[in-house]
Every structure is written in C-alpha cells, then in structure tokens.
Amino acid sequence: MKNKPILIGIAGGSASGKSSISKQLKEAFEYTKSVVIIRQDDYYKDQSEKTMEERVKTNYDHPFAFDNDLLVLHIQELLQRHAILKPTYDFVHHTRSELVENVQPCDVVVLEGLFVLEDEELRNLCDIKIFVDTDADLRFIRRLVRDVKKRGRTLESVVEQYTTTVRDMHNLFVEPSKRYADLIIPEGGHNVVAIDLLITKISSIIDKRA
Numbered sequence: 001m002k003n004k005p006i007l008i009g010i011a012g013g014s015a016s017g018k019s020s021i022s023k024q025l026k027e028a029f030e031y032t033k034s035v036v037i038i039r040q041d042d043y044y045k046d047q048s049e050k051t052m053e054e055r056v057k058t059n060y061d062h063p064f065a066f067d068n069d070l071l072v073l074h075i076q077e078l079l080q081r082h083a084i085l086k087p088t089y090d091f092v093h094h095t096r097s098e099l100v101e102n103v104q105p106c107d108v109v110v111l112e113g114l115f116v117l118e119d120e121e122l123r124n125l126c127d128i129k130i131f132v133d134t135d136a137d138l139r140f141i142r143r144l145v146r147d148v149k150k151r152g153r154t155l156e157s158v159v160e161q162y163t164t165t166v167r168d169m170h171n172l173f174v175e176p177s178k179r180y181a182d183l184i185i186p187e188g189g190h191n192v193v194a195i196d197l198l199i200t201k202i203s204s205i206i207d208k209r210a
Contacts, residue, residue: 003081005078005079005081005106005107005109006107006127006128006206006209007075007109007111007125007127007128008109008110008126008127008130008202009111009112009116009117009125009126009129010111010113010116010131010132011112011115011116011117011118011129011131011132011174011178011181012133012134012174012188013114013132013136013139013174014061014114014139014143014166015134015139015140015142015146016133016134016139017132017187017188017189017190018113018132018188019039020188020189020190021130021185021188021189021195022037022110022112023037023189024189024195025108025110025195025198025202028202029107029108029202034106034108035106035107035108035109035110036078036106036108037112038071038074038075038078038086038103038109038112039113040071040114040116041089042086042087043066043067043068043087043089044065044066044067044096045065045066045067045096046067046087046096047095047096048095048096050095052093052094055093055094055095056094058094059165061114061161061165061166061169062165062173063115063118066115067087068115068121068122071122072119072125075109075125078106079109079125081105082105083102083103083104084103085100085101085102085103086100086101086102086103087100092152107206108202108206111126114173115173115174115177116129117131117177117180118173118176118177123180128182128183128201128202129182129183130182130183130184130185131177131178131181131184131185132184132185132188133184133185133186134187136170143162143166144158144159
C-alpha cells in the first residue's frame with residue numbers, strides 16, 4: 001500500500017540506547033517533516049486511584065504494567081493516518097499525567113519500548129524490528145544516572161528495583177524477544193555503521209512508497 005507509514009519497532013533492555021537510536025532516526029528523516037517517536041513508557045497504566053505506597057510496589061518491568069491495548073489501537077490509528085491523543089506518564093508520581101499530546105499522522109513512526117518485540121500484536125505491525133543489545137553493567141549505570149537525575153529517584157531505590165525486578169524481568173521477557181528482531185544493534189546509538197545501514201533501508205522503503 002503506497003503512502004502507508006513505515007513503523008519501526010525498537011526494543012531492548014532498560015537504558016540500552018533505544019531513545020538514542022530513535023532520536024538519530026528522527027534527525028535523519030527530518031527532511032520529510034513527518035517523523036514521530038512513540039514511547040511505550042507513556043503507556044504505563046494509570047494508577048491515580050492508588051496510594052503512593054501502592055504505586056511504588058508496582059512491577060514496572062513486567063508487560064502487565066503497560067496499557068498495550070491502547071498502544072496497539074493508537075499505532076493502528078497512526079498507520080491509517082489518523083491523529084491520536086497520546087498519554088504521557090509522570091515518573092515522579094508513578095501515574096499517568098493529565099497532559100496528553102496531539103500526534104498527527106506521519107510518514108515514519110518510531111515505536112520504542114521494553115516490550116515492543118515481546119508483544120505479538122505490536123511486532124506484527126512493525127515493518128522493521130530492531131533489538132538494542134547493550135551489556136547489563138552499562139545499562140545499569142545509565143539507568144542509575146537517568147533515574148536519579150531525571151526521574152527524582154534515590155540511588156537506593158534504583159538499586160533495589162534493579163536487583164528485585166529489572167534484572168529478572170529483562171531475562172524473562174526482554175532478552176528472549178531478541179529472536180524476533182530483523183536487526184540487532186550492539187551498543188545502541190554509538191553503533192554508527194548499524195544506524196547508517198538502517199537509515200539506508202528506511203530510505204529505500206520511503207522511495208518505493210512515494
């Protein structure tokens with residue numbers, strides 16, 4: 001189908017470099033004026049009815065923490081070139097924010113998240129499936145810095161979450177989804193060769209659908 005948007009799914013462990021690759025793709029195809037990044041993290045389930053104590057106990061690294069039904073619906077809408085009102089997530093208060101984003105139809109949709117390839121419905125919608133494969137120690141260091149600086153977390157809480165849920169959930173759900181990838185990119189956004197090859201492939205798809 002000509003003019004159908006291209007959906008690129010990018011999965012990988014927490015802090016593996018998914019966002020870095022997404023940003024580089026957006027910059028590479030900025031000339032189309034039609035690139036959007038959809039983050040699975042924004043589709044964490046709403047927890048406004050729970051107390052903060054209950055919210056903190058949620059396993060955010062399990063697929064059940066996400067509203068994938070809404071995410072699949074929104075991706076399908078974008079692929080049909082319909083606008084969506086995308087939720088946003090408040091990582092400080094551990095619940096869905098009141099803010100929503102009006103996302104317009106785009107030629108290239110980049111979907112990034114832990115379980116993009118783990119979820120069958122999501123991966124079947126993707127034209128290109130990518131897994132970002134980064135060493136666990138590097139991912140942990142990146143996550144620690146990010147959560148403390150940008151998400152208002154304490155060092156102790158980040159370490160506890162990693163050792164009690166993140167590591168096990170990665171091995172159980174995220175790592176096995178690598179087998180569904182069309183392309184595995186070691187070291188995320190630092191792998192210039194892999195990203196250049198990916199940009200070339202996307203360009204060829206765009207040209208065929210023009």
